[in-house]
Amino acid sequence: MELIICKDYEEMSRKAASLAADSVRQNPRALLSFPGGDTPLGMVHAFADLVNAGEVDISKARYVSLDEWVGLSDTDEGSCGLFNRTELLGRLQKPFLDAHIIDGAAKDIEAERKALDAYIARYGPLDVSVLGIGMNGHLGFNEDGVDFGLHAHIIPLSDVTKKVMTKYFGEKCHPEYGISQGIAQIMAAKKVVLIANGAHKADILAQAVRGEVTNRVPASVLQNHPNCFVVADEAAAAKL
Numbered sequence: 001m002e003l004i005i006c007k008d009y010e011e012m013s014r015k016a017a018s019l020a021a022d023s024v025r026q027n028p029r030a031l032l033s034f035p036g037g038d039t040p041l042g043m044v045h046a047f048a049d050l051v052n053a054g055e056v057d058i059s060k061a062r063y064v065s066l067d068e069w070v071g072l073s074d075t076d077e078g079s080c081g082l083f084n085r086t087e088l089l090g091r092l093q094k095p096f097l098d099a100h101i102i103d104g105a106a107k108d109i110e111a112e113r114k115a116l117d118a119y120i121a122r123y124g125p126l127d128v129s130v131l132g133i134g135m136n137g138h139l140g141f142n143e144d145g146v147d148f149g150l151h152a153h154i155i156p157l158s159d160v161t162k163k164v165m166t167k168y169f170g171e172k173c174h175p176e177y178g179i180s181q182g183i184a185q186i187m188a189a190k191k192v193v194l195i196a197n198g199a200h201k202a203d204i205l206a207q208a209v210r211g212e213v214t215n216r217v218p219a220s221v222l223q224n225h226p227n228c229f230v231v232a233d234e235a236a237a238a239k240l
């Protein structure tokens, strides 16, 4: 793991965006995956800025979303799909060749899971997977206890994730399951960029980076990835 400590959220966001852009410069037909949520907001904006400034050409590259709350579509507030459409895809003046956004509200969620696997099998492996880390160490919705051998899967949300999600949904909505790329797909990515900011992430980030590799802390698996960058602000990196 290569550790990159940034002075603040903005620097973390710019650095992660630049690492993702490098992957497209190396392979114009790259397949990219970014997470949704608070952590990656600045990173996806910074990535769109690079595209819009003509500093990276994504016209032959593809995008696939990392995860989604089961039951939510890309028009639902708080969904990863809506985040992808408004904060990333909708900002791009020149779009990706193609984007596959998981529909968590699909009537046939098993078909949606298979479609995610099929998309990554066809256009992958991922050239770059940008990831956040959950308060329980999850990556996407690879919750604590997950099988590291899984590809796309549907998984019950942990109690920690359910608690954290109230910041996205309030009391409006209570998803019980997530649909997510699996650790096998993340570990097959040519580059992984784990981003974290804020003092509340310091303990779990230290466990992931310095602790034992265990599915109790899914992000710890990245210690075994040959090309993983951990990009953290000073507050999140405080216990490393």
Ligand code: PGA
Pocket: 035, 036, 037, 038, 039, 040, 131, 132, 133, 134, 135, 138, 139, 140
């Ligand atoms: P956050 O979530 O951006 O809401 O901190 C990170 C994650 O769960 O991956």
